[in-house]
Amino acid sequence: MKPAAFDYCRPASIDEAAAALASSDSAKVLAGGQSLVPSMNFRISQPSLLVDIRDVEGLDGLEVDQDGVSIGASVTQSRVMNSDEAYSAVPGLRRALRFVGHLQIRNRGTVCGSLAHADPAAELPALAMAAGARLTVRGPQGERTAAADGFYLGPYWTGLEQSEIITGVCFPAEAPGTVTVVDEIARRSGDFAVVGLAAAFDLEDGSVGGARLVSFGVSGRPQRLAAAEEAVRGFHAGAAGDGLYGAAYEDAADAVGDIHASGEYRREALGSLLVRTARAVSASNGGKAGAR
Amino acid sequence: MTSDQGSREIDLTVTINGMEVRRRVPARLLLSDFIRDEVGLTGTHVGCEHGYCGACTVIADGDAIRSCSTLAVQVDGSDIRTVEDLASDGELTPMQQAFHENHAMQCGFCTAGFLMTLESVDPDDYREPEQVVELLSGNLCRCTGYQNIVKAVCSVWGVEGRRRDSQ
Amino acid sequence: MTVQMKVESPTGINPMIRHRSGHIGSSLPRREDRSPLLGRRRYVADLKLPGMLEVAFVRSPEAHALIRSIDTGPALALPGVHAVYTAADLAEVGSFPHTIQYIRPVDQRPLAEDRVRYVGSPYAAVVAADRYTAEDAAALVSASTEFETLPAVAVLDQALAEDAPRLYDSWPDNRLVDFPAEKPEVTKAFEEADHTFTETYVSQRQTGLPLECRGVVAEDVDGQLTVWSSTQSPHIVRTTIAMMLGIPEPQVRVILPAMGGGFGAKTHQYPEDIVLAWIARKLGRPVRWIEDRFENLVSTVHARDQRHDVEVAYDDDGTIRAVRCAAYCDVGSGEIFMPGTATVFVTAGCITGGYDFPNMEVRPVCVVTNKTPSGAYRGFGTPEGMFVMERIIDRVARLTGADRVELRRRMILQEDQMPYIMHSGGKVDSGSHAKGFERAAALIEQSLARAKARYADDPDVRVGVGYNNYVEPTTPTYHLTTGHWAGYDSATIRVDPDGAVRVALGNTDLGQGAETTAAQLAAEALGVDPDDVTVVMGDTDRAPYGLGAWGSRGAVVMTGSVLMAADRVLVKAREIAAHMLEASSDDVVLADGGFHVAGSGTPKVSWAKVATAAWARTVDLPEGMEPGLEMSGYFEPPDLEHLPGADGKVNAAATWSNGAHAGVVSVRISTGEIRIEDYAVVHDCGTMINPMLIDGQVHGAVAQGIAGAMYEHFQYDPETAQPRFASFMEYLYPTCSEVPEMTVEHFETPAPEQPLGVKGCGEGGTIGPPAVITGAVSDALADLGVDITATPVTPAAVRRAIREAAARGAAS
Structure with missing residues (x-):
């Protein structure tokens, strides 16, 4: 389990990095490497060139202001998780990150790396969709931004071109009255989710006015739950959960089966997870429920 | 072999356990192999x-990391600490001593990884047994069932032991 | 608890062994700890020899295929590659031995020759300057191999089908072994019983999974071959290498450096040991192969893959009259020595556990499939059997309305039944079965009540309890397993001129603390401080021939062999001391680290003085005495039988430990999530040498049992037999968060026939959890009609069981 040979470069500027990335069809960005290096050890991934962005200027910023939390491409998950400012602006970040691997992984793994890797069972892409995050992407044609919602196309497949780099992501500050939660069922501590839910609930007087609900680990990508978002309107702690459960179950019609669970399990468990989360959040009446 | 954009071999300088090491290494060399075979x-x-599994955990610039999932070139310029750096003059640290006294190790293969994870954190952030358990979950042990490892850590950090029966 | 120890001289020649210095029963911290704490312990992967090359094996990507051609050219052209070997190059090397006549021969070659039968099967070896290059070359060999794919056999029923593709052309079917069984008393019981039911119970494929993978370093210097291998049995590896390479055994030295865990997986004789030894001789350079985790998952033995089709006869009052069981074990391709057949025999023999249940009829069948060969894993067939038995008892309780605890009370072995001869001939020599169960049930009762109260307000959560009463056959025969070796082990004790003691053992240390244990035994026997005892094991040149560490035998065989050797040393030492004291040796006693005349204030003669006379100042020896102070003991455990009698029955283990496990779980109905709320173990392994180490064995084994009950599962594609695992993301080794804090208590019922009353303790902990967890989950969901019949019990499995029970309920 050793990586195949590759060329390595460590550019100092984003222009150089973009140029290096464009130089080969199988070049890859190396940030924390916590997904990439293991897959290279298995030789599942055999890039010809690794573009290590650790020295690229301007990618190590973690900025928190009234608009939200901006996270540069080389900022580690631990750094975000440990930031009290980031937590108060976007509580969902810490709530998602505590499910991401373990300390040792988060110490090197980056938020943007996880967003780019697009594991269908990963927490951060789903959170980014639920929270309305926007990605900043740099490519040969210059810079563009992209909403996380719509960015995820399939397993390990995003709207990112081969020659593009995610240089940062901005999570908008959680609005008053909104509660963002992440919960999941995983087989073991730190594992990718078998069934996961990232949800931003807009609460009005103890009931749900609206929500952005995103499943992860259920189908081939993080997925908005359209029917459940309709069904959850007006949900409150004392409400019957059947309708909401059924809506999520329908939303997850394309749930996949694998060695950990069947598609049917994922549909059922997603419905149950959603009802339980919506109950807890409504019961807390806009408080910090769901922060586990 | 070198392409226009990169190189297969890289000059590397790291400090390991206080000693500066300079080497020219293949870009693909894993940090774990660098530490074990080169150093x-x-x-x-x-x-x-x-x-x-966490057996390869080392400390890089203060943070516990997996050396098997890190390329050696990624820690160019870093300060690395390994298990060999814990005891000074053969005198066990309190955590090492607690592992010994509590029988928190059997085959010993995972022990270095646990010790480095524990060394890297601030005990003040782990006051509840559940937090200790969660921290330890990043390292696998096949022999002990973890019970005595939790006990050893709690004894050193002054954490009330893990509760049975989730009371 | 007071213990009546039987502390007789094993040789029957010297009562001084009664000497008590308190080292037995002491939780002495381990001498093995310091080196790993400091990062100085040397495992195989830490060895680096001058000029050493690295080996990578090329492994089959096909589950079942003919090898049409292998082009080694591209790999050999790669800079840094020294050699590529295939089966053709190893023509001079023999096959693995076929030693058991009642199983069909597989003719296993060190490298697959013309046919591969599982993904991971090694068929070529690459030698290169470093492992990276070796893997590059292995990838090239793989890409240059032409296979002709054959139909794969992936699942048991398919393998058993009449028209199944066969793994071995010369066999009439895919059965490696099939022992039909019929007991007239069972037939009679079925005729008489009020009711019967049938069920199928499934234990999934798992593995021992030591954190240290396997590894081999081999070097040949002037015809003297040294092999460092992470094996549980270095002497057996040496014999096998010598036999297969056709070289004299004294020219082979096998060394086990520190081992990072074995758990049975490292008891087998693997092709890599043979190939590395051959390459080292061929090339005249040291070579190293370190198994990586992917290789480990596909090429180190799997285990526990069993299905039991049972028929149960029972009466209205809950009495279980008889059980018939066809026990199928999927042994994968079968290409492993020792063969993977023995575990299901142990299942068959021990399935009744701690219960008085003679009417058990088991037909063991081993079936080959295109999967990794299966073999030993801690527990060795017992967890699978206990799972079946406890599920049967719970089912009968449910069907008849009997109380689950009461039903077990009616069946459990009583002290006055000892020794109890099991249906299989197993002789349960002693134990605390009944009181252990009562204690475990009492320990868990409170937990159950608390858990019920805790979740009283949550209608989605149910709580349940599960039980297991097991017997653990310890210190077993190796003859039924290997067809060759049997059951003794050895110790050589030398007292050096300075009075320090060296103990060399045929047993090995896998991480369980055998070194510390051996030092305690020798210190006790010789009246010295444990710190003055040096222990040598795991080196065929430095330690006497022995069979190694497996089968929970270490404590028993070390006790026996160390006491025997110590006894002989003492006899001679006392004669020397008596000569110096000008007394009769009958009057000389050993106390406080020296010899003196009993009841007198005569000066003491120290061990150093005695040993100096023996080795150096031989002029001080009694006239005519042979110099030297080194003695060996070869201990054959009493009561151990190596071959079945005419009735097919055999006591295949020298002594039987026992235990009761009980656990409480909570289950979330909507998601199937399971949480172990509490777990209690009441354990009895006879006299305890080092209670702290025994607790450690129990903790670790229970964790592995929980892993098997809930997490670890090798899954294969049912059509292609391709593994659906490659890493720890698919093979779910539990972390600290998944293993609960457990309570462990002990009874000490000494083994009546074994020295010091010691029994083995290594495996028992693995036995209970599958039975306990499935029992507890079934109990929790009893209202819903759920009765779990397969492991692992995962959230998805719980949900499926709830759905199926609902469908059954709707249909009925």
């Missing part, structure tokens, strides 16, 4: 080579 510090073990 000769075999106390860091390799258990899975895919970032799961």
Whole structure:
């Protein structure tokens, strides 16, 4: 389990990095490497060139202001998780990150790396969709931004071109009255989710006015739950959960089966997870429920 | 072999356990192999080579990391600490001593990884047994069932032991 | 608890062994700890020899295929590659031995020759300057191999089908072994019983999974071959290498450096040991192969893959009259020595556990499939059997309305039944079965009540309890397993001129603390401080021939062999001391580290003085005495039988430990999530040498049992037999968060026939959890009609069981 040979470069500027990335069809960005290096050890991934962005200027910023939390491409998950400012602006970040691997992984793994890797069972892409995050992407044609919602196309497949780099992501500050939660069922501590839910609930007087609900680990990508978002309107702690459960179950019609669970399990468990989360959040009446 | 954009071999300078090491290494060399084969510090073990088991945990610039899932070139310029750096003059640290007294190790293969994870954190952040358990969940042990490891850590950090029966 | 120890001289020649210095029963911290704490312990992967090359094996990507051609050219052209070997190059090397006549021969070659039968099967070896290059070359060999794919056999029923593709052309079917069984008393019981039911119970494929993978370093210097291998049995590896390479055994030295865990997986004789030894001789350079985790998952033995089709006869009052069981074990391709057949025999023999249940009829069948060969894993067939038995008892309780605890009370072995001869001939020599169960049930009762109260307000959560009463056959025969070796082990004790003691053992240390244990035994026997005892094991040149560490035998065989050797040393030492004291040796006693005349204030003669006379100042020896102070003991455990009698029955283990496990779980109905709320173990392994180490064995084994009950599962594609695992993301080794804090208590019922009353303790902990967890989950969901019949019990499995029970309920 050793990586195949590759060329390595460590550019100092984003222009150089973009140029290096464009130089080969199988070049890859190396940030924390916590997904990439293991897959290279298995030789599942055999890039010809690794573009290590650790020295690229301007990618190590973690900025928190009234608009939200901006996270540069080389900022580690631990750094975000440990930031009290980031937590108060976007509580969902810490709530998602505590499910991401373990300390040792988060110490090197980056938020943007996880967003780019697009594991269908990963927490951060789903959170980014639920929270309305926007990605900043740099490519040969210059810079563009992209909403996380719509960015995820399939397993390990995003709207990112081969020659593009995610240089940062901005999570908008959680609005008053909104509660963002992440919960999941995983087989073991730190594992990718078998069934996961990232949800931003807009609460009005103890009931749900609206929500952005995103499943992860259920189908081939993080997925908005359209029917459940309709069904959850007006949900409150004392409400019957059947309708909401059924809506999520329908939303997850394309749930996949694998060695950990069947598609049917994922549909059922997603419905149950959603009802339980919506109950807890409504019961807390806009408080910090769901922060586990 | 070198392309226009990169190189297969890289000059690397790291400090390991206070000693500066300069080497020209293949870009693909894993940090775990660099530490073990190039530097000769075999106390860091390799258990899975895919970032799961934690046996290879070392401290890089203060943070516990998986050396099997890190390329050596990624720590160019860093300060690395391994298990060999814990005891001074053979005198066990309190955590090492607690592992010994509590029988928190059997085959010893995972032990270095646990010790480095524990060394890297601030005990003040782990006041509840559940927090200790969660922290320890990043390192696998096949022999002990973890019970005595939790006990050893709680004894050193002054954490009330893990509660049975989730009371 | 007071213990009546039987502390007789094993040789029957010297009562001084009664000497008590308190080292037995002491939780002495381990001498093995310091080196790993400091990062200095040397495992195989830490060895680096001058000029050493690295080996990578090329492994089959096909589950079942003919090898049409292998082009080694591209790999050999790669800079840094020294050699590529295939089966053709190893023609001079023999096959693995076929030693058991009642199983069909597989003719296993060190490298697959013309046919591969599982993904991971090694068929070529690459030698290169470093492992990276070796893997590059292995990938090239793989890409240059032409296979002709054959139909794969992936699942048991398919393998058993009449028209199944066969793994071995010369066999009439895919059965490696099939022992039909019929007991007239069972037939009679079925005729008489009020009711019967049938069920199928499934234990999934798992593995021992030591954190240290396997590894081999081999070097040949002037015809003297040294092999460092992470094996549980270095002497057996040496014999096998010598036999297969056709070289004299004294020219082979096998060394086990520190081992990072074995758990049975490292008891087998693997092709890599043979190939590395051959390459080292061929090339005249040291070579190293370190198994990586992917290789480990596909090429180190699997285990526990069993299905039991049972028929149960029972009466209205809950009495279980008889059980018939066809026990199928999927042994994968079968290409492993020792063969993977023995575990299901142990299942068959021990399935009744701690219960008085003679009417058990088991037909063991081993079936080959295109999967990794299966073999030993801690527990060795017992967890699978206990799972079946406890599920049967719970089912009968449910069907008849009997109380689950009461039903077990009616069946459990009583002290006055000892020794109890099991249906299989197993002789349960002693134990605390009944009181252990009562204690475990009492320990868990409170937990159950608390858990019920805790979740009283949550209608989605149910709580349940599960039980297991097991017997653990310890210190077993190796003859039924290997067809060759049997059951003794050895110790050589030398007292050096300075009075320090060296103990060399045929047993090995896998991490369980055998070194510390041996030092305690020798210190006790010789009246010295444990710190003055040096222990040598795991080196065929430095330690006497022995069979190694497996089968929970270490404590028993070390006790026996160390006491025997110590006894002989003492006899001679006392004669020397008596000569110096000008007394009769009958009057000389050993106390406080020296010899003196009993009841007198004569000066003491120290061990150093005695040993100096023996080795150096031989002029001080009694006239005519042979110099030297080194003695060996070869201990054959009493009561151990190596071959079945005419009735097919055999006591295949020298002594039987026992235990009761009980656990409480909570289950979330909507998601199937399971949480172990509490777990209690009441354990009895006879006299305890080092209670702290025994607790450690129990903790670790229970964790592995829980892993098997809930998490670890090798899954294969049912059509292609391709593994659906490659890493720890698919093979779910539990972390600290998944293993609960457990309570462990002990009874000490000494083994009546074994020295010091010691029994083995290594495996028992693995036995209970599958039975306990499935029992507890079934109990929790009893209202819903759920009765779990397969492991692992995962959230998805729980949900499926709830759905199926609902469908059954709707249909009925």
